[in-house]
Amino acid sequence: MIHRKEMNMLKSALRTLVAAALVTGTLAGCATSDSAAVYSKGQMRQAQNVEFGTVVSVQNVLMEGNNNELLTLGGAALGGIAGSTIGQGRGAAAGTIVGALAGGFGTQAAQRNLGTKNALEITVKLDRSGRMLSIVQEADIPFAVGQRVKVLTGGGNDRVAPL
Known part of the structure; x- marks a missing residue:
């Protein structure tokens, strides 16, 4: 009792x-955002390399929480x-x-x-080099196969953004 x-x-x-x-x-x-459209204060005024390309694949994935x-x-x-x-x-x-x-x-x-979020694995074929690269980012911006995009790289914060 x-x-x-x-x-x-x-x-x-x-x-x-x-x-x-x-x-x-x-x-x-x-938690912090992993969106291509959100920049942290530390990323402001930081130069990034820009390359243009075409989306060849978009895969839905899950991004585990921190x-x-x-x-x-x-x-x-x-x-x-x-x-x-x-x-x-x-x-x-x-x-x-x-x-x-x-x-x-x-x-x-x-x-x-x-903290688990929906994300996209976006594979892009770069125009200049023909190189293929894949970036995983938050699924807040829609992408489609054949879409023209820009790939921003530098400082470990690579992202794919629509043109």
Whole structure:
């Protein structure tokens, strides 16, 4: 039989886990954009090479969310705190360990799943060299086979943009 004190501790632990899940979900949604139409502040006023080409293939893919170690650590800490309220003595220690593992793994999974985006793998044949290249970027701009595009490269932020 569960005593009132234990029930209150379980309710408190559950509230903590729900709050952690909400914070994790909110922060995972604040990830940076991988869109060809969005530039970070650090990319401003940076020269990029421009080549023109033709789209030869467009493939729908999924872009996995990023893992933020600080969020994972926070999830583990909150899970450990919540787990420590279960039992007494060795039971509380075991609850802390299990809660920390569950919180850490749960936070990692939430980051991967909540941050997953639809993306496109765009293969382009460049006009000048005839070279083929493929770039994966967020699927917020539609592309079609045969479409004329420009490919911007430089600084590790390559992108395909319509003409």
